[in-house]
Every structure is written in C-alpha cells, then in structure tokens.
Amino acid sequence: MSPFRWLDERLDLRGAKRDLLDREVPARLTWWHTLGSATLTVFLVQVITGTTLATYYSPSPDHAYDSVRYITEHVASGTLLRGIHHWGASAMVILIVAHMIRVFSVGAYKYPREVNWLLGVGLFLVVLGFSFTGYLLPWDQKAYWATAVGTNIAGTTPFIGGALVALLRGGSELGAATLARFYAFHALWLPLLLTVIVSLHLITVIRQGIAARPHALEVGAPPRTSDAAYPAYYREAYAATKRGGMRFWPDILGKDAIVSASVVLLIVLLAGLFGAPLEAPADPTDTSYVPRPEWYFLPIYQLLKLVPGSLESLVAVGVPTALLFAMLALPFFDRGSTRNLLHRPVALAGLVLLLGGSGYLIGAAGPAPESPPLEGPPLSSVQRAGRALYQSQQCGGCHRVAGQGGEEGPDLTGVGLRHSPGWLHSFMESPSRFHAESRMPAYAPPALSHQEIEELAQYLTTLRGRGDQKAEFYDTFPPPRRP
Amino acid sequence: MAGTRVRTDGTDPDHWIWSRRSFLSVAGWGAVLSSLAVGTTAWGRMMYPRVLFEDPTAFKVGFPSEYAPESVSDRWIKAYRFWLVRSGDRFLAISAICTHLGCNYFFDDTEKVFRCPCHTGYFDIKTGNVLGGPPPRALDVLEVKVSDDGVLQARYEDYRLGVPEKTQV
Numbered sequence: 001m002s003p004f005r006w007l008d009e010r011l012d013l014r015g016a017k018r019d020l021l022d023r024e025v026p027a028r029l030t031w032w033h034t035l036g037s038a039t040l041t042v043f044l045v046q047v048i049t050g051t052t053l054a055t056y057y058s059p060s061p062d063h064a065y066d067s068v069r070y071i072t073e074h075v076a077s078g079t080l081l082r083g084i085h086h087w088g089a090s091a092m093v094i095l096i097v098a099h100m101i102r103v104f105s106v107g108a109y110k111y112p113r114e115v116n117w118l119l120g121v122g123l124f125l126v127v128l129g130f131s132f133t134g135y136l137l138p139w140d141q142k143a144y145w146a147t148a149v150g151t152n153i154a155g156t157t158p159f160i161g162g163a164l165v166a167l168l169r170g171g172s173e174l175g176a177a178t179l180a181r182f183y184a185f186h187a188l189w190l191p192l193l194l195t196v197i198v199s200l201h202l203i204t205v206i207r208q209g210i211a212a213r214p215h216a217l218e219v220g221a222p223p224r225t226s227d228a229a230y231p232a233y234y235r236e237a238y239a240a241t242k243r244g245g246m247r248f249w250p251d252i253l254g255k256d257a258i259v260s261a262s263v264v265l266l267i268v269l270l271a272g273l274f275g276a277p278l279e280a281p282a283d284p285t286d287t288s289y290v291p292r293p294e295w296y297f298l299p300i301y302q303l304l305k306l307v308p309g310s311l312e313s314l315v316a317v318g319v320p321t322a323l324l325f326a327m328l329a330l331p332f333f334d335r336g337s338t339r340n341l342l343h344r345p346v347a348l349a350g351l352v353l354l355l356g357g358s359g360y361l362i363g364a365a366g367p368a369p370e371s372p373p374l375e376g377p378p379l380s381s382v383q384r385a386g387r388a389l390y391q392s393q394q395c396g397g398c399h400r401v402a403g404q405g406g407e408e409g410p411d412l413t414g415v416g417l418r419h420s421p422g423w424l425h426s427f428m429e430s431p432s433r434f435h436a437e438s439r440m441p442a443y444a445p446p447a448l449s450h451q452e453i454e455e456l457a458q459y460l461t462t463l464r465g466r467g468d469q470k471a472e473f474y475d476t477f478p479p480p481r482r483p
Numbered sequence: 484m485a486g487t488r489v490r491t492d493g494t495d496p497d498h499w500i501w502s503r504r505s506f507l508s509v510a511g512w513g514a515v516l517s518s519l520a521v522g523t524t525a526w527g528r529m530m531y532p533r534v535l536f537e538d539p540t541a542f543k544v545g546f547p548s549e550y551a552p553e554s555v556s557d558r559w560i561k562a563y564r565f566w567l568v569r570s571g572d573r574f575l576a577i578s579a580i581c582t583h584l585g586c587n588y589f590f591d592d593t594e595k596v597f598r599c600p601c602h603t604g605y606f607d608i609k610t611g612n613v614l615g616g617p618p619p620r621a622l623d624v625l626e627v628k629v630s631d632d633g634v635l636q637a638r639y640e641d642y643r644l645g646v647p648e649k650t651q652v
Contacts, residue, residue, distance in 0.1 A: 172652055312617065
C-alpha cells in the first residue's frame with residue numbers, strides 16, 4: 001500500500017482536498033483578491049527571517065547594537081537576511097492596507113462578513129504593533145528616538161497616559177526593561193496573537209466563502225442588509241455566483257501563488273540592492289541627531305508639526321483612535337446593500353479624503369534629509385566604553401583630537417594609524433617606561449583596571465584621522481622589566 | 484430518566500435555580516471565569532515592573548567664572564542632560580529634553596534660539612519660553628543656586644512631556 005493510501009485511509013486526505021481545494025468559488029474574481037494571501041506569505045517570510053535573526057540577536061542595550069552589527073558584517077548572508085526582514089515589514093504594511101482598501105471598495109465587510117472585517121482590523125493593529133516594537137530592536141539612533149517619541153505620544157493620552165508609558169517602557173525611562181519587553185512582544189506575544197487571529201480569519205473565509213464581485217450581490221437586493229428579506233436574498237445570490245465552475249484550486253490559488261512569488265522576489269531584490277539601514281548606536285545625549293519615523297508613520301509625524309501643543313493629544317492620540325473606532329463601527333453603521341464603491345458617495349469621499357490626506361502629509365514631510373556621514377565606522381560597545389573613559393578621565397585636558405582638547409600631550413587625531421591596541425595598552429600602563437621624559441601619569445592598576453585600559457586602547461585605535469589612510473604600526477617596546 | 488422527574492408537589496427539580504445539576508454548572512462556570520479574571524488581573528499587574536524612582540539629584544557645576552557672560556554651555560549634556568545658560572549674572576539650567584515629545588533640541592548659534600529638529604519647535608534661550616512650533620509649554624528650567632563655597636549648584640528633575648502643565652514624574 002502506498003504511503004498516501006495508508007494516510008488517506010486514516011486521515012481522509014481526499015476529503016480534505018475536496019473541502020479545501022476543490023470548493024467552488026464565485027466567478028470572475030480579480031487579481032485584487034490575491035492581496036490577503038500575499039500578506040500571509042510575507043508574514044511567513046517575516047517569521048522565518050525573524051526567527052533566524054533572533055538566533056543571533058541579544059536583547060540588551062549593552063549588546064543589541066553589536067549583535068545586529070555582527071549579523072550584518074559577519075553572519076553569512078546576514079545583510080540579505082536583515083534586508084528581507086526590513087523590506088518585508090514595509091511590504092506587509094502596504095499589502096495589508098491595500099487588502100483593506102480592496103475589501104472596503106467592494107463592500108465585502110457587509111453582511112455576512114462583519115466579524116471577519118473586525119478580525120481584519122485586529123490583524124492591522126497587530127501588524128502596526130510589530131513595526132513599532134521591531135523598530136527599537138537594533139538599538140541605533142533611529143530606533144531609540146522613534147521609540148522615545150512614540151512612547152511620549154502615548155504619554156499624552158488623557159487620564160491613562162502615565163500608565164500607558166509605564167506599561168510600554170517598563171519604567172519611567174527608555175532602557176533595558178523597554179528593550180526586553182519590546183523584544184518579547186515582537187518575537188513572542190505578537191506572533192502568537194497574529195497566528196490566532198489569522199487562523200480565525202482564514203477559517204471564517206473558508207466557512208463563508210470568498211466575497212463575490214459587488215454587482216452580483218446588488219441586482220434585486222433589498223435596500224438594506226438589515227432587512228428581514230436580505231439573508232435569504234444573499235444566500236440565493238451568492239450561490240448563483242458559484243455556478244461558474246471556478247474552483248479554489250487552481251483558479252484562485254494559482255493567481256495567489258503568482259502574486260505572492262512576485263512580492264517575495266521583489267522583497268529579496270530590494271534587500272539585495274539596499275540591505276537594511278543601521279545608524280550610529282543609540283545615544284540619548286546626542287543633540288545633533290534629527291529623528292524621523294518610518295515612512296508609514298510620516299502622516300502623523302507631519303501632522304504633529306502643524307498643530308499647537310495644546311491639541312497634541314487630540315491629534316496624536318485622538319485621530320488614530322477615532323479612525324480605529326470608525327473602522328470597528330463601519331460594518332454596523334453602513335447597512336446599505338449597495339456594495340460598489342462608485343455608488344457609495346460617502347464611503348468614496350471618506351476613502352479619498354483619508355488616502356489623499358495621508359499622501360499629502362507624506363509628501364509634505366518630504367524626503368529624509370541626508371544623514372551626516374558617520375565619522376568612521378560606528379563604535380563597538382568596548383570602544384564606546386573606551387570613549388566614555390576618555391571623557392571621564394579628562395584625557396582631552398592634555399590631548400587633542402580633531403582640533404578639540406588640550407595641547408600639552410601629543411595630538412591623538414591619527415593615533416590609530418600609528419599604534420596597535422597592544423602597544424597603546426602597555427604605553428598607558430606606564431608611559432615613563434617608553435619615554436623617560438613623558439609627563440603622562442601611569443594608568444596601570446589601581447588607577448584604572450586592565451579592562452578599562454584595554455577599552456581605552458580599543459577606542460584609541462578607532463582614531464584614524466579622516467579614515468582614508470591605511471594604518472601602519474611602528475610599535476617599539478621598552479626592554480622587559482627585571483623582576 | 485433524568486430531566487423528566489416530577490416532584491410530588493409538581494415542581495420540576497431541573498427548572499429551579501438551585502437544582503443540583505444547575506448548581507454544579509453555575510459553580511463550575513463561576514470558578515472558571517473568576518480564576519480567569521484573577522489571572523488576568525495578576526498578569527496585568529505583572530506587566531508593570533516594580534521600579535524605584537530616583538530622587539532629584541543636586542550636583543555642583545563649577546564656579547560662575549567658568550562660564551563666559553551670555554554663553555550657552557553644553558558641558559553637562561552628556562552627564563546630566565541640561566544646558567547651562569549665563570545671561571548677565573543670571574544662571575539658568577535648562578533640561579535638554581524638548582517638552583513636546585522628548586527629543587534633544589540643539590542650540591542654533593546664528594539665531595540664538597534652542598531648536599528641536601523633530602517637530603520644529605523653538606525656544607528662547609534666556610527663559611526657555613516657546614517662540615514657535617508645537618511644544619505645549621516652556622522648557623523645564625531647573626533650579627540653580629550658588630552654594631556656600633561659591634560653587635554653582637544645580638538640581639536635576641524630570642517632568643512629564645507633551646502636557647501644558649509642568650508636573651514632576
């Protein structure tokens with residue numbers, strides 16, 4: 001007996017195929033009907049790339065940035081992997097919005113699909129939650145400031161603002177607790193939630209069937225879906241649309257596969273061409289950085305510039321909340337049986353206003369300003385610790401770097417080009433061993449620990465002038481000390 | 484047969500709220516729902532970590548003579564996140580966090596204002612007052628005084644952002 005027959009006898013695989021793949025679907029479904037399945041496909045891509053990224057990622061402020069840099073620079077295909085996850089996130093937002101517009105335009109949220117519309121709104125919120133929480137994880141400047149501003153916006157909510165910020169940040173400041181909970185939400189809670197809602201969404205589609213083209217459900221329909229005669233009319237009219245002999249497989253799934261594959265291909269292409277951005281590490285005290293949110297949050301960003309602060313929470317919290325309630329209330333208030341968007345002037349005007357307004361605001365926000373080029377490659381956490389020591393030990397009191405600092409000691413602007421970290425470490429321990437006349441204090445323990453000296457040395461090696469020269473060490477060490 | 488018994492007084496034991504069967508059912512559902520409610524409440528509380536808020540800190544920022552007249556110093560930004568402004572003999576420590584949504588603003592040297600790059604708010608450097616843009620209130624001015632040994636002393640405090648009133652967190 002073949003393995004298939006053996007399984008079929010027990011699990012009724014043929015029956016499953018009959019119910020799922022061979023089911024009849026309404027005739028003349030369009031390419032626009034593939035947007036939902038494309039969203040699902042991109043979600044699967046995000047799950048696979050995301051779990052792979054999580055294998056290397058470390059959700060703590062000390063290591064997050066370095067682990068993301070490690071993925072980019074050292075993991076095989078790491079750049080591509082991050083790129084796919086990054087572009088996949090944008091693709092998911094675009095596809096889910098397009099899918100919602102399609103459903104809205106053909107009135108597919110009306111009887112009997114009100115519940116599935118609500119599930120869809122839930123999925124939309126979860127996807128926005130994904131992008132908000134995922135944004136922080138690289139812990140670079142963009143991540144830090146987008147989250148700082150985002151959580152502060154939540155903080156302007158009347159009455160519950162304070163509690164909301166505390167919930168999002170896990171404390172009053174944005175820090176380790178925030179990163180840990182954002183990671184947990186991004187990689188555990190939200191995927192779980194999304195999987196549950198997607199399952200319900202799909203089960204409902206299978207049970208109710210795919211929504212037919214609007215015209216087929218309008219001819220001879222009672223004027224309102226709440227009319228007593230409507231359910232019977234709908235059953236009749238919907239059954240009639242299925243008589244075209246179209247099957248879920250291959251008529252629908254074929255189109256779905258073509259669109260999904262093209263979308264994935266496009267994402268991989270964008271990832272290969274542009275990768276994913278990674279800015280300088282998060283620095284809460286940097287006053288030169290200009291924060292800017294991801295493009296799909298630009299409408300609210302631009303709107304915030306235009307309204308006075310007293311209306312802050314009204315716009316930043318009120319407008320999205322009002323939109324959400326409008327979406328939730330939609331199927332219960334719009335009970336006209338007309339489904340074609342062109343015959344629904346109010347709905348059409350609302351959609352045009354919303355899309356036009358968002359488009360206008362994105363355009364008004366303009367393209368992102370050229371971010372200033374990084375001065376050399378971004379620093380690792382050890383090098384950053386060294387830089388902090390350089391400041392706290394007042395090295396700049398005697399040494400000059402790029403025109404800043406004292407003039408007593410040698411200029412350190414290009415010191416990384418001339419000396420290895422090993423030499424720098426030994427030198428700082430006891431400068432007088434190297435140059436008898438050196439006036440620099442010895443930093444060997446107990447002045448600094450060996451780890452601190454090494455951090456300083458690692459920082460100094462990053463000082464390489466304008467970065468266009470090749471390092472050439474000429475380290476000379478003094479003879480070893482006699483015991 | 485269950486459910487069809489009739490008592491001698493004519494009442495149906497299954498159609499009374501405290502019949503054995505419905506009592507067990509009500510108690511069962513009650514137990515399930517109330518434990519769900521307790522669990523959810525506990526979970527909600529668990530999402531709020533127990534944190535201690537740091538007391539406002541006072542610290543020394545050097546002698547008045549270290550700051551040139553009419554100067555705006557970024558010396559304490561890295562350590563304590565405030566700008567130190569000297570205008571005449573007055574010293575002003577201004578929290579470096581924009582009162583709008585918490586970005587770091589910068590000192591615009593040509594127009595002598597503090598400018599926030601996020602949503603284009605800008606402030607007077609001598610008072611911290613809003614000159615334009617969306618910020619809901621003036622920048623948070625921190626207390627500065629000269630202590631007994633002639634050293635300037637500032638106090639660091641945190642205030643709620645994005646609201647018109649200056650309330651400490």
